[in-house]
Amino acid sequence: MLTLANIDVVYGGVIQVLRSANLEVREGQMVVLLGANGAGKTTTLKAISGLLHSDHGAVTAGRITLAGQDITHADPADIVKAGMVQVLEGRRVLEHLTVHQNLMVGAHLRSDRAAVKADLEKVYNYFPALPKLLDRTAGYLSGGEMQMVLIGRALMARPRLLILDEPSMGLAPILTQQLFQTISRIKREEGLTVLLVEQNARSAIAQCDYGYIMEGGRIVLHGSRESLEGNQDVQEFYLGMGAANDRTSYREVKHYRRRKRWLG
Amino acid sequence: MINLIQILIEGALVGLVYGLVAISFVVIYRASKIINLAQGEVVVVGAFLLWTFTAGAAAAGYPIPLALGLLLTFAGCVAFGWTVERTIFRPLIGQSAFTIFMAGVALLILLRGLTQLIWGAQSRSMPVILPEGALQLGPFLLNTRLLIGAVFTVVLTIALHAFFTRSRLGLRLAAVAEDHTTAHSLGVSVRQAIAVAWILGTMVATAAAVVLLSGSILSLEVAVIGFKALPVALLGGLESIRGAPLAGLIIGIFEALASAYLDPLTNGAASGLLPYAAMIAVLLIRPYGLFGWRRIERL
Ligand SMILES: Nc1ncnc2c1ncn2[C@@H]1O[C@H](COP(=O)(O)OP(=O)(O)OP(=O)(O)O)[C@@H](O)[C@H]1O
Numbered sequence: 259m260l261t262l263a264n265i266d267v268v269y270g271g272v273i274q275v276l277r278s279a280n281l282e283v284r285e286g287q288m289v290v291l292l293g294a295n296g297a298g299k300t301t302t303l304k305a306i307s308g309l310l311h312s313d314h315g316a317v318t319a320g321r322i323t324l325a326g327q328d329i330t331h332a333d334p335a336d337i338v339k340a341g342m343v344q345v346l347e348g349r350r351v352l353e354h355l356t357v358h359q360n361l362m363v364g365a366h367l368r369s370d371r372a373a374v375k376a377d378l379e380k381v382y383n384y385f386p387a388l389p390k391l392l393d394r395t396a397g398y399l400s401g402g403e404m405q406m407v408l409i410g411r412a413l414m415a416r417p418r419l420l421i422l423d424e425p426s427m428g429l430a431p432i433l434t435q436q437l438f439q440t441i442s443r444i445k446r447e448e449g450l451t452v453l454l455v456e457q458n459a460r461s462a463i464a465q466c467d468y469g470y471i472m473e474g475g476r477i478v479l480h481g482s483r484e485s486l487e488g489n490q491d492v493q494e495f496y497l498g499m500g501a502a503n504d505r506t507s508y509r510e511v512k513h514y515r516r517r518k519r520w521l522g
Numbered sequence: 523m524i525n526l527i528q529i530l531i532e533g534a535l536v537g538l539v540y541g542l543v544a545i546s547f548v549v550i551y552r553a554s555k556i557i558n559l560a561q562g563e564v565v566v567v568g569a570f571l572l573w574t575f576t577a578g579a580a581a582a583g584y585p586i587p588l589a590l591g592l593l594l595t596f597a598g599c600v601a602f603g604w605t606v607e608r609t610i611f612r613p614l615i616g617q618s619a620f621t622i623f624m625a626g627v628a629l630l631i632l633l634r635g636l637t638q639l640i641w642g643a644q645s646r647s648m649p650v651i652l653p654e655g656a657l658q659l660g661p662f663l664l665n666t667r668l669l670i671g672a673v674f675t676v677v678l679t680i681a682l683h684a685f686f687t688r689s690r691l692g693l694r695l696a697a698v699a700e701d702h703t704t705a706h707s708l709g710v711s712v713r714q715a716i717a718v719a720w721i722l723g724t725m726v727a728t729a730a731a732v733v734l735l736s737g738s739i740l741s742l743e744v745a746v747i748g749f750k751a752l753p754v755a756l757l758g759g760l761e762s763i764r765g766a767p768l769a770g771l772i773i774g775i776f777e778a779l780a781s782a783y784l785d786p787l788t789n790g791a792a793s794g795l796l797p798y799a800a801m802i803a804v805l806l807i808r809p810y811g812l813f814g815w816r817r818i819e820r821l
């Protein structure tokens with residue numbers, strides 16, 4: 259459904275952040291993109307949604323296609339019309355609008371009033387806490403409540419592909435778990451395709467169909483959930499398990515470096 | 523006592539006209555984050571368009587029915603607002619606030635010059651569009667033209683509030699008012715929203731010109747209304763449609779009181795100064811105004 263082929267992204271005309279990134283999201287899959295801080299995950303997502311402009315960034319090479327349509331340099335409005343919505347990093351609710359208005363902004367491209375109303379009910383069904391908050395000013399909600407508004411707002415656009423940038427940021431572990439469960443429930447019931455960026459590698463991998471790992475602007479590893487869960491590097495460096503406890507030892511580091519070179 | 527109430531009424535009615543111009547500031551500011559210093563000149567351009575399609579056309583031997591004249595006027599100011607946005611402010615998107623401020627100053631001088639070039643410097647008498655006279659209410663007199671203007675301001679405020687909170691286009695503009703990146707991510711065309719805001723703001727300014735100048739004299743000096751309405755917009759809060767008429771009431775009433783009681787003692791200076799003293803006080807004490815958006819600092 260979504261393909262990135264050899265994408266380079268440059269900020270401010272000089273700083274190259276993505277180097278020949280390749281990524282594929284198949285219809286109906288939940289794909290997770292992992293990586294350390296500054297690896298280029300957000301940059302990848304912004305490139306997909308056409309949002310690099312406001313950061314003075316641009317895709318300088320490669321091709322992004324959504325359902326066969328070239329969207330590499332498309333307008334963000336056209337990308338949303340084509341069925342893809344991104345929930346940005348950092349809880350960007352429309353602060354001074356109410357929760358209800360936030361949700362309705364999500365549906366601003368749709369004129370089918372009855373269907374919009376039905377979707378609103380669906381959103382309430384996925385997030386039962388929302389109906390009580392409808393008249394509240396979104397900027398004063400708690401982090402968890404904001405995240406519900408953000409995902410609900412994205413769903414109101416009725417996307418086929420939903421992109422989420424670190425939805426669990428700043429949430430308590432229990433809330434993070436609930437959030438992931440809700441996301442995979444929405445994915446299942448709505449037949450949605452999901453691309454998810456996460457720091458919470460363990461829970462994210464557990465929910466996904468396929469995963470990519472990014473380092474220094476490149477994809478260094480990818481595979482199905484099973485293969486990622488079984489991969490020793492992923493275990494050590496993203497899941498903090500097994501040999502990771504001895505990671506400080508010189509031998510282990512050297513061992514990792516060698517493998518890393520091989521992976522890169 | 524009757525005298526005092528009469529003063530309050532007049533102040534309130536005039537204040538609501540300030541509120542109308544303040545709404546035009548607010549509509550433009552919300553989407554573009556630009557305080558259009560030349561908004562008074564925009565009112566004057568709207569007024570000259572109105573004159574052209576009414577008295578001017580009649581004087582040239584092509585009388586136009588009033589309704590059609592008004593329609594043409596508003597069509598003209600749609601084109602005018604769009605042109606200003608497109609040629610001056612759109613290319614400046616992303617530039618520093620200082621650059622945009624200077625562009626506003628340039629626009630003010632430019633419009634002043636262009637108006638004079640096109641329509642000449644002499645003053646014109648505007649046709650009577652709103653009924654003249656006064657409404658007797660017990661012992662009080664209400665100027666009909668201002669009364670209609672005041673009612674219009676209140677109705678427009680309610681309508682615009684509904685527009686920004688309920689309609690799809692209005693919600694788009696509200697999203698743009700909050701944050702351009704978020705608006706983009708939701709598929710809102712920020713450029714289109716800003717263009718719509720300029721057009722809407724220009725139309726509101728022209729409506730203010732109708733209320734202000736019906737049956738009166740149009741000259742370049744009318745542009746002062748822009749600088750009278752600026753403190754009103756700041757007091758109401760630059761993002762708040764509903765704040766504008768309320769702040770207009772406050773400033774209009776205080777101005778009328780100052781004019782009645784302080785001007786005789788100050789050679790007429792007090793009422794002229796008052797809005798700007800209020801403006802500085804607002805900026806010092808509550809820079810986001812009565813109902814403006816205060817940054818929510820909690821993330
Ligand atoms: N607007 C910008 N101008 C210049 N460099 C930028 C810009 N935005 C991001 N970068 C750089 O690009 C690199 C990747 O940033 P990006 O935000 O994509 O990382 P990330 O993987 O999302 O990190 P995190 O997990 O911290 O969110 C970083 O080194 C960052 O400094």
Ligand SMILES: [Mg+2]
Pocket residue numbers: 299300301347423
């Ligand atoms: Mg990021």
